[in-house]
Amino acid sequence: MSTRVRTRFAPSPTGNLHVGGARTALYSWLYAKKMGGDFVLRIEDTDQARSTKESVQVVLNDLKWLGYDWSEGPEVGGPLGPYYQSERLSIYKEHTERLLKAKKAYYCFCTDERLEKMKEEAIKAGRPPHYDRTCSHVSYEDAKARLEKGEKGAVRFKIPSGKDAYTFKDIIRGEVTFPSDMVGDFVILRSDGMPVYNFCCVVDDALMGITHVLRAEEHLSNTLRQMMIYESFEYPLPTFGHLSIILGADKQKLSKRHGATSCKQYEEMGFLPEAMTNFLALLGWSSPDGKEILNKEDLIKNFDLDRLHGAAAVFDEVKLKWMNATYLRELPHLDLWKRVEPFLASAGLPLTSSLWKDSGWQDKTLSVFKTSMETLKDAVPLYQLLDDETFKIQEEAKEVFTWESTKAVLAEWKKQVEGHTGDDFTEADFNTMQDAVKTNCNVKGKFLFMPLRVAVIGKAHGAELKQLVPCMKKSSLLRRAEIVSKEI
RNA sequence: GUCCCUAUCGUCUAGUGGCCUAGGAUGCUACCCUUUCACGGUAGAGACACGGGUUCAAAUCCCGUUGGGGACGCCA
Numbered sequence: 001m002s003t004r005v006r007t008r009f010a011p012s013p014t015g016n017l018h019v020g021g022a023r024t025a026l027y028s029w030l031y032a033k034k035m036g037g038d039f040v041l042r043i044e045d046t047d048q049a050r051s052t053k054e055s056v057q058v059v060l061n062d063l064k065w066l067g068y069d070w071s072e073g074p075e076v077g078g079p080l081g082p083y084y085q086s087e088r089l090s091i092y093k094e095h096t097e098r099l100l101k102a103k104k105a106y107y108c109f110c111t112d113e114r115l116e117k118m119k120e121e122a123i124k125a126g127r128p129p130h131y132d133r134t135c136s137h138v139s140y141e142d143a144k145a146r147l148e149k150g151e152k153g154a155v156r157f158k159i160p161s162g163k164d165a166y167t168f169k170d171i172i173r174g175e176v177t178f179p180s181d182m183v184g185d186f187v188i189l190r191s192d193g194m195p196v197y198n199f200c201c202v203v204d205d206a207l208m209g210i211t212h213v214l215r216a217e218e219h220l221s222n223t224l225r226q227m228m229i230y231e232s233f234e235y236p237l238p239t240f241g242h243l244s245i246i247l248g249a250d251k252q253k254l255s256k257r258h259g260a261t262s263c264k265q266y267e268e269m270g271f272l273p274e275a276m277t278n279f280l281a282l283l284g285w286s287s288p289d290g291k292e293i294l295n296k297e298d299l300i301k302n303f304d305l306d307r308l309h310g311a312a313a314v315f316d317e318v319k320l321k322w323m324n325a326t327y328l329r330e331l332p333h334l335d336l337w338k339r340v341e342p343f344l345a346s347a348g349l350p351l352t353s354s355l356w357k358d359s360g361w362q363d364k365t366l367s368v369f370k371t372s373m374e375t376l377k378d379a380v381p382l383y384q385l386l387d388d389e390t391f392k393i394q395e396e397a398k399e400v401f402t403w404e405s406t407k408a409v410l411a412e413w414k415k416q417v418e419g420h421t422g423d424d425f426t427e428a429d430f431n432t433m434q435d436a437v438k439t440n441c442n443v444k445g446k447f448l449f450m451p452l453r454v455a456v457i458g459k460a461h462g463a464e465l466k467q468l469v470p471c472m473k474k475s476s477l478l479r480r481a482e483i484v485s486k487e488i
Numbered sequence: 489g490u491c492c493c494u495a496u497c498g499u500c501u502a503g504u505g506g507c508c509u510a511g512g513a514u515g516c517u518a519c520c521c522u523u524u525c526a527c528g529g530u531a532g533a534g535a536c537a538c539g540g541g542u543u544c545a546a547a548u549c550c551c552g553u554u555g556g557g558g559a560c561g562c563c564a
Binding site for chain 1: 489491492493494495498499500501502511512513514515523524525526527528556557558560561562563564
């Protein structure tokens with residue numbers, strides 16, 4: 001019987017969820033789903049200086065927004081908790097003691113100053129900047145005595161001398177070998193009693209029964225240290241997969257100076273979590289059938305570790321926009337409206353008016369506007385066109401006022417609107433009115449429809465009038481017709 | 489400096505020795521649809537980083553160079 005697949009995502013709560021982190025979470029989540037296994041969320045908050053409660057919440061919210069639900073972790077609990085490293089201190093302490101007693105680790109009382117100086121000298125001399133083992137001879141008993149007296153000490157892991165090199169098989173990179181002397185005796189427990197990443201990570205992954213560790217490439221060389229720790233506890237090694245880095249347009253690691261890097265920012269820009277997920281999935285993975293638009297079910301069905309790509313990928317926002325647009329258009333209007341609403345609200349549009357609250361109107365306007373939207377936020381300038389309060393004639397439209405026929409066209413249009421019975425217009429109503437203007441003023445082509453569009457939305461270009469006019473009330477059209485006729 | 493990873497159209501990628509005259513997607517260009525804009529449709533331009541091997545045959549395997557990235561923390 002093969003063991004149940006257990007993957008995990010272990011963010012450190014030091015800010016928003018980075019898109020690279022989101023992709024790592026996605027792949028881990030997908031693989032667990034695909035294999036019918038568990039996806040565990042663990043919060044790596046041992047860096048007290050940088051971890052915050054707020055960040056935990058932000059990261060949790062980002063994961064929820066993306067829809068990567070975890071079967072064990074914060075909020076849901078689980079049998080192998082706690083899932084915050086800051087609550088697992090006694091576990092790490094016990095493990096540290098075990099290593100200390102087995103002489104696989106030792107207390108180090110060197111000062112920061114000494115360490116710093118040593119490192120500088122080593123670099124200057126061209127030696128690897130490793131710890132010189134000054135304290136490795138301090139016995140366990142002596143160390144405890146010094147600690148009793150209030151001295152501060154950190155615990156260092158003693159690099160085993162038995163092996164020249166460590167080799168493991170990475171899912172993405174194949175066989176990877178590191179020479180043992182690549183690292184020096186490294187700290188596993190800080191002098192303030194807090195354990196360090198490489199140590200907690202191993203202890204937790206082992207104790208939580210994690211079978212597959214997918215993580216960013218920057219952890220690849222950490223694997224050496226972690227293998228040594230696994231070995232010292234005789235814990236079985238999980239399967240590792242080191243994902244490539246996500247780059248900005250300049251091929252440098254994606255960072256703040258590239259603009260948006262966090263999920264939250266993309267959410268605020270009006271991207272859909274569905275599109276984000278699909279896009280991220282394709283950044284380093286491809287579907288065997290070559291399809292690119294894949295919803296979560298498709299992704300789960302097609303996902304496989306052996307199709308992960310090892311080279312770094314540039315985050316192309318242009319393609320993300322295209323993908324977002326295709327998801328946007330597929331959304332049922334009722335759903336799309338709900339998503340667009342917060343953006344319209346923060347732009348101060350009259351969402352509470354009886355017209356804008358009408359679901360029939362929402363449906364009608366969305367079918368007009370959605371083909372010109374790439375993001376949810378793109379709805380704002382579009383819907384602004386329908387808001388009487390902010391109606392204005394745009395600069396690009398003023399050319400129509402230089403045309404000789406425009407004056408008559410606008411006057412006739414106003415007359416047609418005035419003469420219309422009832423508050424609303426159908427497409428047929430509009431066609432009749434437009435035909436009347438056309439024959440009465442003897443104009444056609446752009447000399448007809450451009451001035452009309454200006455009279456309706458203040459722009460010379462945009463959606464079809466026969467679609468736009470039925471979205472508007474007579475009073476609104478009248479008011480606009482008056483404003484426009486004053487221009488001439 | 490040492491160690492490790494990586495290299496196909498601008499970008500994301502397919503490709504696991506012959507099916508490659510290198511496929512798809514996006515972006516770009518043109519045309520069609522359209523009384524504008526967008527959507528949609530069709531077509532086009534566009535890549536195996538370089539140099540050596542191995543082989544009857546290399547984008548694919550090996551070595552080197554170059555470029556990019558990462559690690560060498562009491563950060564994760």
